[in-house]
Amino acid sequence: MPFVATCDLFDTFKDSARFLAPVFRDFGAVTRFSGPVVTVKCVDDNSRVKELLATPGHGRVLVVDGAGSLRCALMGDMIAASAVQNGWAGVVIWGCVRDVAALATLNLGIKALAAMPRASTRRDQGIVDVPVELPGAPVRPGDVLFADEDGVVLLTAEQASSLK
Structure with missing residues (x-):
């Protein structure tokens, strides 16, 4: 999936695109990424996160619903390095x-x-x-996520396929 800037996606899709609230910070060396979504819902337990990121990513993006918990980290350097090695585009x-x-490296x-x-x-x-x-915004498996310095936009697979 080619990257398209989130502002350009808004100009194209207006309110038919979904936008995540501007509460997320960038932590990786890549600040612009996109790909089909895989979801995981977990609170204070990163078992599924570790398992998924150890599998072939094929340019996908893992979206983790950790319920906004600030009690512990759901990913660290070793799990993230596994994601890189396995071809994941990103993690939200x-x-x-x-x-x-x-x-950051x-x-x-x-x-x-x-x-x-x-x-x-x-x-x-x-x-x-599962939908999260x-x-x-709601996020569904198979959505296509676009993230950059301006935010995170979600499109349906059908919307994403219309991009040139």
Whole structure:
């Protein structure tokens, strides 16, 4: 999926595109990324995040509904490095990350709420490929996400296929 700037997407789709609230910070070395969405819903347990990012990403974007929890990080440098190695385009986390200095060197788009040094406790919980609700918009598996310095835009696969 070729990258298209989020402002240009608004000009094209207006209110038929979905926009996440401007609450996410950039943590990866890549600030402009796009790809088909895979979702995971988990709170304070990154078991599914680690598992998914260890599989072939094929340019996809993992969207993590961590319920906005600031209690622990759902991704750190080792899991993010696995995502790079496996070809993921990016990760958007409604929650925290850690190892910020290392994340900034990785060729991966990473957006999250904040940094938190505390790691999550793995309890083998989390649900994959379910619709999730992040601040500002619902996110469905198979949506196409575009992220840059101006924000995050979500299109349906049909809308994204109309882009030149």
